[in-house]
Amino acid sequence: MEIRMIISGFLIFAGCFFIVVASLGVLRLPDFYARLHAGGKADTMGQTLVVLGLIVYEGFNILSLKMLFVIIFIYIANPTATHAIAKAAWVEGLKPWRKKND
Amino acid sequence: MFSIAATILIISAVITIIRMLKGPTVFDRILAANLIGTKTVILILLLGYIYGRPHFSDLALVYALINFIVTIALLRYMEKGRLD
Numbered sequence: 001m002e003i004r005m006i007i008s009g010f011l012i013f014a015g016c017f018f019i020v021v022a023s024l025g026v027l028r029l030p031d032f033y034a035r036l037h038a039g040g041k042a043d044t045m046g047q048t049l050v051v052l053g054l055i056v057y058e059g060f061n062i063l064s065l066k067m068l069f070v071i072i073f074i075y076i077a078n079p080t081a082t083h084a085i086a087k088a089a090w091v092e093g094l095k096p097w098r099k100k101n102d
Numbered sequence: 103m104f105s106i107a108a109t110i111l112i113i114s115a116v117i118t119i120i121r122m123l124k125g126p127t128v129f130d131r132i133l134a135a136n137l138i139g140t141k142t143v144i145l146i147l148l149l150g151y152i153y154g155r156p157h158f159s160d161l162a163l164v165y166a167l168i169n170f171i172v173t174i175a176l177l178r179y180m181e182k183g184r185l186d
Contacts, residue, residue, distance in 0.1 A: 005103075008103075009103050012103065012104075012107050013106075013107065015107075015144075016107050016110040016111065016114075019110070019111060019114050019141065019144075020110060020113070020114045020117075022114070022137070023114035023115070023117040023118045023121075023137070024114075024117060026117075026118060026121050026133070026134065026137060027117050027118075027120060027121045032126075032127055032129055032130055032133075035121070035130065035133060036133060039133050039134075039136070039137050043137055043140055043141075047140060047143070047144055050107065050144050050147075050148075051144070051147065054147055054148075054151065057151075058156065063156055063157065063159060066159040066160060066163065067147070067159045067162075069163055070143065070147070070159060070162050070163050070166060073163065073166050073167065073170075074140065074143070074166060077166060077167075077169075077170040078140065080170070081136055081170055081173045081174065082133075082136075084173065084174055084177050085129055085132055085133055085136070085173070085177060088129065088132075088177040088180055088181050089127070089129040091181060092129070092180070092181075094127060094129065
């Protein structure tokens with residue numbers, strides 16, 4: 001069990017933790033815009049950690065460069081997609097959730 | 103190690119599917135579809151390592167690209183009612 005396996009295992013399970021938290025957040029949060037927070041941010045973080053764990057496990061070759069491209073694209077695409085969903089919902093007229101007394 | 107991570111991912115995909123079925127507005131469903139797509143990207147990478155074919159990262163990259171395009175196309179269809 002070299003140190004490389006331990007580090008990649010730790011990164012992968014940290015990523016899985018964030019992914020599970022993201023999916024639980026998407027399930028339980030009251031409002032659509034609140035779900036966007038969980039869906040956009042925590043998921044991106046979880047994926048980055050998992051792919052980082054795989055890169056550490058893979059070592060230093062062309063394959064981890066490709067996985068680096070996956071991470072870079074996810075960093076660009078996920079926030080953009082979340083923004084596009086939020087804009088489309090706002091244009092459609094979906095109002096954020098308000099507390100009952102105000 | 104990879105198979106445990108893959109099962110955790112599948113469980114979280116099932117949780118997202120519950121939100122997709124329950125989601126009141128259609129944008130919840132689009133968001134859930136986007137999330138399942140990004141989870142599949144990671145699942146492809148992990149399965150590549152489980153089956154000893156680590157060259158699945160090309161598939162994962164292409165799938166991430168396509169998943170992004172699908173989300174944008176769905177939203178454009180929602181806003182404009184047509185895609186052209």
